[in-house]
Structure formats: structure tokens, C-alpha cells
Amino acid sequence: NIIAVIYKVENRELPLKNKKVLITAGPTQEPVDTVRFFTNYSSGKMGYALAEVAKNLGAQVTLVSGPVDLDVLPGVETIKISSADEMFEAVTSRFDEQDIVIKSAAVADYRPKDVHDKKLKKQGHDITVELERTTDILSTLGERKNHQYLVGFAAETDQHLEHGKRKLQKKNLDAIVINDISNPNIGFKSDDNEVNILTKTGQEYAISTRSKKEIAQELLTLIMKDMMGEAK
């Protein structure tokens, strides 16, 4: 790929060589019973694009992926999970040794309180499903982090910049990527996206509509710049 070629031509080391990068991708599935579950429209494309670009930049990449319809990436250690609980376990158990963690997965905030081990029979009347909060993985990582550069994603339908900025601070992130999901042409299943990126160091970037692969390249470039700035 182009980035790798450029660095090779210039006879430099790949910029993320010897760096460990963990990326999460896709939705989670939260079972109601043996056949039904709650989930969301995340396609995993943004996370897979990030994993591929990070690998091409020389990183040792771990991709923790929910159920998606995407090909496995060669050279990327991929861990498949299904529920928010499994995502929590897979990410927190590998967090300490990472240099960069990018949580692009759309992990369920809520899961059914009772999971039935048989398929629920139909009843004539309405029913209610009680949902409880899942453990907030991003907050957990924000509290635990020491040297890691931690990036979160926010999908917002209104006041997306304000909501995103609040999330950046509250969860002790180094950067946040904000999707304005009120625009139906971008995000989720689409190959394209349009995002705003804010960093803890106060930088703000608006990235206009382009492919998720290009956004992945921009984001990783910004992360590397920001990490070098902090190291000064």
C-alpha cells in the first residue's frame, strides 16, 4: 500500500513499528432468549479499516470484532466476540500492553436482564423486556489507563459536538471521533463517513465525507502527531 511504500522509499522505519494497537469493531448481540437478540446497525467497516491501516503503518494489531460480514484481515490478530460482556473481557484482558486503543465498536449499552434458555412462546398481549446497563468499557479503560492513547467514538443525533466533547472529558479519553448519525448518507452500513475529531490537547478536526479507509488514515496520522506532541 501507498503509506508503506512511501516510508520504504524514504528508507524510514514504519511509524507504528513495535507499537501495539487494539481496535474494536462492529456491533454486539445481547440475547433475549435462544433465538432473539438486541443489536445495532454497526457494520464494522470503520474498525476494520482502522485495523488494516494500522497494520500497514507497522503496528502489531489486535482487532476485537463483534459479528460482522467482513473478511478477516491478514496479519491482524482477530478475536471474535458476540456480547458486550465478551467484548469487555477481551478488551480489558489485553489493555495493559497496548500503546493505542481505538474503540470503534458499537457496544450495546443495555442488555436484557433475564436471558431465557428456551425460546419464549408467543402470548396474545403486549410484553415488556427489562434491560440493564452493560459495563461501560470506555470508562473502565479511561480510569485504568497509564501510558495508553485511548480513542473513543460517539454516534449522536443532535448537538453532536457538545455531546462528544463531554464524553471525551468524562471518560478520560485522548481523542474522540464524532459521527453525526442524523445524516442517513454516512456512517453505519455506508462505505463513507464524515466525522469530527477532538483531542484532549484541544485540537479539533472536521473531516468531510470520504471513505472509511481514508478516514482511518487521517485518524491514525492525527493520533501519531498528537502522541509525538505529548512526548515533547
Place this chain on the structure above:
Amino acid sequence: NIIAVIYKVENRELPLKNKKVLITAGPTQEPVDTVRFFTNYSSGKMGYALAEVAKNLGAQVTLVSGPVDLDVLPGVETIKISSADEMFEAVTSRFDEQDIVIKSAAVADYRPKDVHDKKLKKQGHDITVELERTTDILSTLGERKNHQYLVGFAAETDQHLEHGKRKLQKKNLDAIVINDISNPNIGFKSDDNEVNILTKTGQEYAISTRSKKEIAQELLTLIMKDMMGEAK
């Protein structure tokens, strides 16, 4: 394919020539808000196998498919839907002119009562989602049918034969295909299945584990036999 070749070699007409067959496949998605939804593990493989086999037997096939990860079948008119409501509309509007209708889709029985047009914000405490029944498509077709041969599917975790037989009668079906979903090695995402088929005319078949394509061939053969028997 083999069946088509056999019929051609024998210089006979394809057995479903001039017959209209409507098949439903896959899950439905029932939105909670703009990003979250309820769904189920149906892969659509059984329905797509039925559509392919019916087409190869000479039928004019309409496939009404929920969101699945399968290739479009050449020569099969495919209508993509997402929710139980859309499935109802697509199937009932095409029902009258069909000769055979096989409802292999796993249509949601329940959908969230209120669909929020913004992404719900997280709240600290538990929440409840109120669900209401979707319209029972199979029962609607059972009431409305005149000449159509109507086949339903049942996915049961216990007493599957008894539950299936009751559904056959209650919904005025001509045949029912019963999956015992307590066995994790078959059904849903699997390429294989093991089913029991009961007909209104009192025939019972147990089909041991084999590919969904082979089960599709068996089922369509049984339907054709049963239809000819009734015509006598």
C-alpha cells in the same frame, strides 16, 4: 443442476413449470430507535435453498428476504424487506396469484411499541422496552387462502412435534416443517438441518441431518406429491 437435467433427459416438462412459488427467508429487524433493533439468528439459508430448488424445478419464484448475508439468486425475483410490517405487506400483496407459499422466514413476533426517531441517550438505571405483537402473517394467509398450498415453519425448543401439529391446524396450513432448535448443531446459521414435516393430509416425515439444499429438495418433492394426491 441434477434435477433439471434428469427431467430434460426424460424429455418431460419441469414439474413446477407455470407454477408461482413465493418463499420467505431470513430474519426481520424491529427498530427500537435509529440505531438499535431486535432481531433473531435466522441466516436465510433454508429459504434461499428452497428458492433455488423451486426455480430449478421450473417454478416462477418470488423470494421475500429479510436482511441476510447471502448472494442474490439468478432467475429468482427477490424482494428485500427489513421489518415484520414490510414482510406482511410484501407477502400479502402477492399472495393471491401464488400456487405455493413457503414461509421459512423467522419473522419477529414482537416489535417495540414506540420507535424513537433519535438515538436514546444512556440512563443510569434499568429501562423497560414495551413490545407489541406483530401481525401474524401465516394466520392471515391461512384464513385467506383458496387454492394456495401453504407451508409454515416452526422452531421449537420442546415438545416440538406437538407444538408443530397444533400450529398446522390452528393456522390452516397444508404442511409444516418443524425444527427442533434445542439441538445446537443444526438449524439457524448452520448449513445443515434436521426436520420433521407434517401435512394436513396426515403424512409425517422425519428427515435426518443433511444439507439445507437437500432438505429443500425433499420438501418440494413432498409438496408436489401431496398436491397431486389432493387433486385426485
